[in-house]
Each structure stands twice: as C-alpha cells, then as structure tokens.
Amino acid sequence: MNGSAVRARGLVKQFKRTTAVAGIDLDVPTGSFFGLVGPNGAGKTTTLSMLTGLLRPSAGEVSILGADVWADPVRTKARIGVLPEGVRLFDRLSGRELLLYTGGLRGLGADAVAQRAEELLWVLDLREAADRMVLDYSTGMRKKIGLAAALLHNPGVLFLDEPFEGVDPVSAGTIRAVMERYTASGSTVIFSSHVMELVERLCDRVAVLDRGRVVAAGEIAEVTDGRPLHEAFLSIVGARARAQEGGLEWLGSSAG
Numbered sequence: 001m002n003g004s005a006v007r008a009r010g011l012v013k014q015f016k017r018t019t020a021v022a023g024i025d026l027d028v029p030t031g032s033f034f035g036l037v038g039p040n041g042a043g044k045t046t047t048l049s050m051l052t053g054l055l056r057p058s059a060g061e062v063s064i065l066g067a068d069v070w071a072d073p074v075r076t077k078a079r080i081g082v083l084p085e086g087v088r089l090f091d092r093l094s095g096r097e098l099l100l101y102t103g104g105l106r107g108l109g110a111d112a113v114a115q116r117a118e119e120l121l122w123v124l125d126l127r128e129a130a131d132r133m134v135l136d137y138s139t140g141m142r143k144k145i146g147l148a149a150a151l152l153h154n155p156g157v158l159f160l161d162e163p164f165e166g167v168d169p170v171s172a173g174t175i176r177a178v179m180e181r182y183t184a185s186g187s188t189v190i191f192s193s194h195v196m197e198l199v200e201r202l203c204d205r206v207a208v209l210d211r212g213r214v215v216a217a218g219e220i221a222e223v224t225d226g227r228p229l230h231e232a233f234l235s236i237v238g239a240r241a242r243a244q245e246g247g248l249e250w251l252g253s254s255a256g
C-alpha cells in the first residue's frame with residue numbers, strides 16, 4: 001500500500017501561555033519506521049497525543065490511513081495501537097488478564113485473544129510474570145505488557161512514546177525485535193526517543209522537533225548528511241551547553 005499512514009497539517013497545541021506545538025506538518029509513509037526526536041519539552045508527547053486522538057489540537061488536521069482522526073475517532077482508533085508515555089494500565093490485573101481484557105475491549109473473539117496473548121507473552125519474555133499483578137511489574141515489564149496490549153488487535157499503525165525509556169538492554173532488544181518484525185510485514189511504526197543510536201539503527205525516516213516545530217525531516221541519510229545522528233541532532237537543535245557557560249563554580253569545591 002502506498003501513500004501516507006499518517007498525515008498532519010498545521011497542528012497546533014496551546015496550553016494557556018505555553019505553545020507546546022506551533023504548527024507541524026508531518027507525512028509518514030505507509031510501511032515506514034519513523035523516529036520523532038527532539039530535546040526535552042520540544043513537543044514530542046503533545047504531538048503524538050494529538051496524532052492518536054488522545055489530545056484535541058488547538059488547530060490543524062490529522063488523518064491516519066486516510067481517515068480523519070477527530071472526525072472519525074472510532075474508526076481510526078480501531079486501526080492504531082498506542083503505547084503512551086508513562087503507560088497507565090489497569091494494574092490490578094495480571095499481565096495475562098490485562099491482555100485478555102484489552103482483546104475483549106477491541107472486540108476480538110476469546111479464542112483469538114487467548115492465542116495472541118500467549119504468543120505475545122512468550123515473545124516479550126513475560127510468561128513467568130504473566131500471573132503477577134501489573135502493579136508489581138518493573139518499568140521495562142510495564143513497557144513490554146503495554147506494547148503487547150497495543151499490538152493485540154494487529155493495528156495498521158503503531159505509535160510509541162519513549163518505548164526504550166528506563167528499559168534495560170535485554171528488554172530493549174526484545175522490544176526492538178518485535179517492532180522490526182511488525183514493520184517487516186508492511187505496517188508503520190512511529191516512535192519518539194532520546195536514544196539516537198536506536199533511532200538511527202531502526203528508522204528509515206526521522207523528524208527533529210524543537211520548540212514545537214519540525215526543524216528537519218526526511219530519510220535518515222538526508223537529515224544526517226553522513227554524520228552520526230547524535231551529531232546531526234546537536235547541530236540541528238544547537239547544543240545548548242549552558243553548563244560550560246560559567247556558573248556552578250561552587251560545585252565540587254568541597255573536595256579535600
């Protein structure tokens with residue numbers, strides 16, 4: 001399938017005095033692995049929340065697989081999977097119960113849900129923890145069970161906000177492998193991350209956000225222009241090395 005999996009035009013989000021997103025256009029081709037990067041406060045979470053129908057834009061339009069997110073929320077939400085930042089889950093359920101419950105909410109038949117849940121628990125290395133309450137899960141385990149819940153209905157587009165934050169290298173490898181397998185079948189992934197090395201390794205396209213705007217976007221090679229992504233990122237957003245600009249003379253002066 002050709003065309004845009006996600007298309008945004010003129011997206012703006014104003015929170016009282018803060019302009020979190022200041023007019024963003026995005027085109028995410030179907031089947032791409034798309035990274036959203038930017039410094040803290042650049043507007044990544046706000047953008048992802050507006051793209052996925054969780055937060056109403058102050059202005060602008062978003063369509064996913066051809067359907068307008070805000071005009072047709074039920075249709076679009078059925079076609080996307082979302083792993084939000086800080087994953088709020090029904091954490092008094094066990095991991096397995098959470099997946100079965102999520103599958104029911106998604107309208108899947110009990111047999112299909114049970115089979116998919118077991119496969120996801122296995123692939124994400126959560127089988128041993130499957131009967132423990134999600135409340136007792138570590139950060140990495142919460143990300144993984146959140147990812148399983150987001151994939152259960154086999155969405156066309158998967159949105160992940162900081163999937164690798166607080167995740168150890170083994171779990172990060174597992175999450176990465178599942179994402180790669182998912183895109184290999186022609187589905188689309190959009191994720192935000194501060195881990196440039198992973199964005200560079202996984203993504204074919206990237207958008208760099210700064211202060212609520214897209215300051216660079218395109219194929220990784222275009223944006224990096226032969227440099228490692230972290231170098232390109234620093235030169236695009238400007239290394240704001242305040243720590244080297246004086247001040248903090250007192251820091252470390254108590255030694256000896």
Ligand SMILES: Nc1ncnc2c1ncn2[C@@H]1O[C@H](COP(=O)(O)OP(=O)(O)OP(=O)(O)O)[C@@H](O)[C@H]1O
Nearest residue numbers: 015018019020038039040041042043044045046047
């Ligand atoms: N609910 C809110 N009310 C007021 N301001 C908000 C709200 N949510 C976000 N902001 C502000 O909008 C701006 C963008 O925040 P956002 O969380 O989208 O950035 P981010 O790129 O995801 O940052 P980080 O990398 O630190 O997670 C910040 O200035 C933030 O303080």
